[in-house]
Amino acid sequence: MDKFSVLGIITLVIVFIALLLAVFLFTVKTKNKISNRLMGVYFIIFAVHISVFFYAKYIELPLVIDMLRDQIMFLSSPLLFLYVLSSVYSDFKLQPKHLLHLIPFVIEILIYVPNFYAVSEEERRIFTDNFHSNPEVKFSTLYGSIVSIVYLVLIFQTLKKYKLLLLESYSDSNKFNYKWLYQLTLLLSFIFIFSTSKQIYKYVGNDIEVLNMLRILLTLLLLGFLSWIVLKSMYYPELFRSIDTKHLLVRNLIETSSIKQDPADKFVEQIEKLQNYMETEEPYLDSSLTIHKLANQMNLPFRDMSILINHHIGKHFFDFINEYRIKKAITLLENPLNKKLTILEILYDVGFNSKSPFNTAFKKHTGYTPSQYRKNIS
Known part of the structure; x- marks a missing residue:
């Protein structure tokens, strides 16, 4: 069995678990409907994005669809941030201002308009065949890392404030979901660092075997991450409790x-x-x-x-x-x-x-x- 087959099997398992979690989050009866649906959408995007390692060997999608599949990940960091906000604050509601979090995704699309979306199918094919040598792709990789870092910083700041509010107002912080949210963010930060390292090697390295091994390790990390979430949901079905946005620090x-x-x-x-x-x-x-x-x-x-x-x-x-x-x-x-x-x-x-x-x-x-x-x- 070659490395691509191993990668495809692991990816198929990841996609199945991610979609299963999404179905669970959309259908489970809970007070945290907004946060569950945000995380459900996050898992759907996650599954769609990573599915390429499975279907690429068997199906050739239209180039525009395949590009959108890749770029859809620019919605993941904003979704995670909104999920954290909705988990922290019990009175959180989605508002028109939250549409501003679509900006990173829109900018990513605009980067590719001149030389990909606005050209003929033949020119798109040439663009795809020389994908990693295109300046748009290199800029997009850097831009994506910056977006992820900014949102991780925003999430950690939110959690820092959350922890302080719990210490200032409650005698039993274990009833709240701070530890879960903090662990979730730490794990995603680690996965982001590993994924970024893989991306860097893609541009500076020339050994396809090493790159495939890094891909397998990344998918195994993602599989472990999803398995951890499944176990958390099984062991702590009533884990989540939040505070009111009217709470102020001293x-x-x-x-x-x-x-x-x-x-x-x-x-x-x-x-x-x-x-x-x-x-x-x-x-x-x-x-x-x-x-x-x-x-x-x-x-x-x-x-x-x-x-x-x-x-x-x-x-x-x-x-x-x-x-x-x-x-x-x-x-x-x-x-x-x-x-x-x-x-x-x-x-x-x-x-x-x-x-x-x-x-x-x-x-x-x-x-x-x-x-x-x-x-x-x-």
């Missing part, structure tokens, strides 16, 4: 709030009141506690509570709440009457939902894991 709240003009004594008084409430009422035992809930319980505006904790106390809400949870856990561990309580029972009792974040927070505050701490005091 620095933005301070800029738009009059609270910064209040006397310092007011903040000292509010901090003491908050600390007393945390000690006596123990609201942190609620695993779903948010800064909105805490503000409502204390009859304080959300903005004031957010600025008070995240700015004046100087801790993210996430860390502020977890400190109280860890103190409570330490109290339970040190009580001889609680020797029969398991670590799992204790973490649930103090407001955590799973072992991993509990162990991380406990070690951050004490330098030991819960098991090590219990062993040291026994």
Whole structure:
């Protein structure tokens, strides 16, 4: 079996999985319809673009159709960016302004109009036969890399803001999809780097065997990527949860709030009141506690509570709440009457939902894991 046959078989599997995922995303019943459909379209484009490694050996498409199949990938980065936005913000809606993300694709088409789309079929054939030597193709490769990099930067910036908003407003960030989106972007970044390296070799290298091997490795990477997504959807069917676009970072709240003009004594008084409430009422035992809930319980505006904790106390809400949870856990561990309580029972009792974040927070505050701490005091 030659390398092209291997490449074709791997590609066929990739196309099948991608289209299957697209069908699933379009038909599954969920609240995240927009994000699912955006990702579904992304997988369809992905399947159409890569299908050349399978059908090229058996079918010769019209040159214009084959060129559009290749250029359609310029829609993938904008789609991924919109998918991330729709996954992060629960009130995200597609609007006319989002049509601006078609610009990279339109520019790519325009690059090829003079010497490909606007010429005769015979001239297109000559263009295709000398494809990689054409200046349009070289420019397009560079342009495509720039577009991908710009959108990856935009996605990472969005995720950075998302993470900060979670830390400032929620006590249990594991219910949200930040980790999934971050892992997805990292994997796609790695695939982009590998794909770019292959493209560079296509222009500077002269060994077709090496190029075919790089193509096989790339398709295997893509197959692994899709398999990872399938496993994620199987293990975490309720993975996705988002926040409202009205959420603002504390620095933005301070800029738009009059609270910064209040006397310092007011903040000292509010901090003491908050600390007393945390000690006596123990609201942190609620695993779903948010800064909105805490503000409502204390009859304080959300903005004031957010600025008070995240700015004046100087801790993210996430860390502020977890400190109280860890103190409570330490109290339970040190009580001889609680020797029969398991670590799992204790973490649930103090407001955590799973072992991993509990162990991380406990070690951050004490330098030991819960098991090590219990062993040291026994």
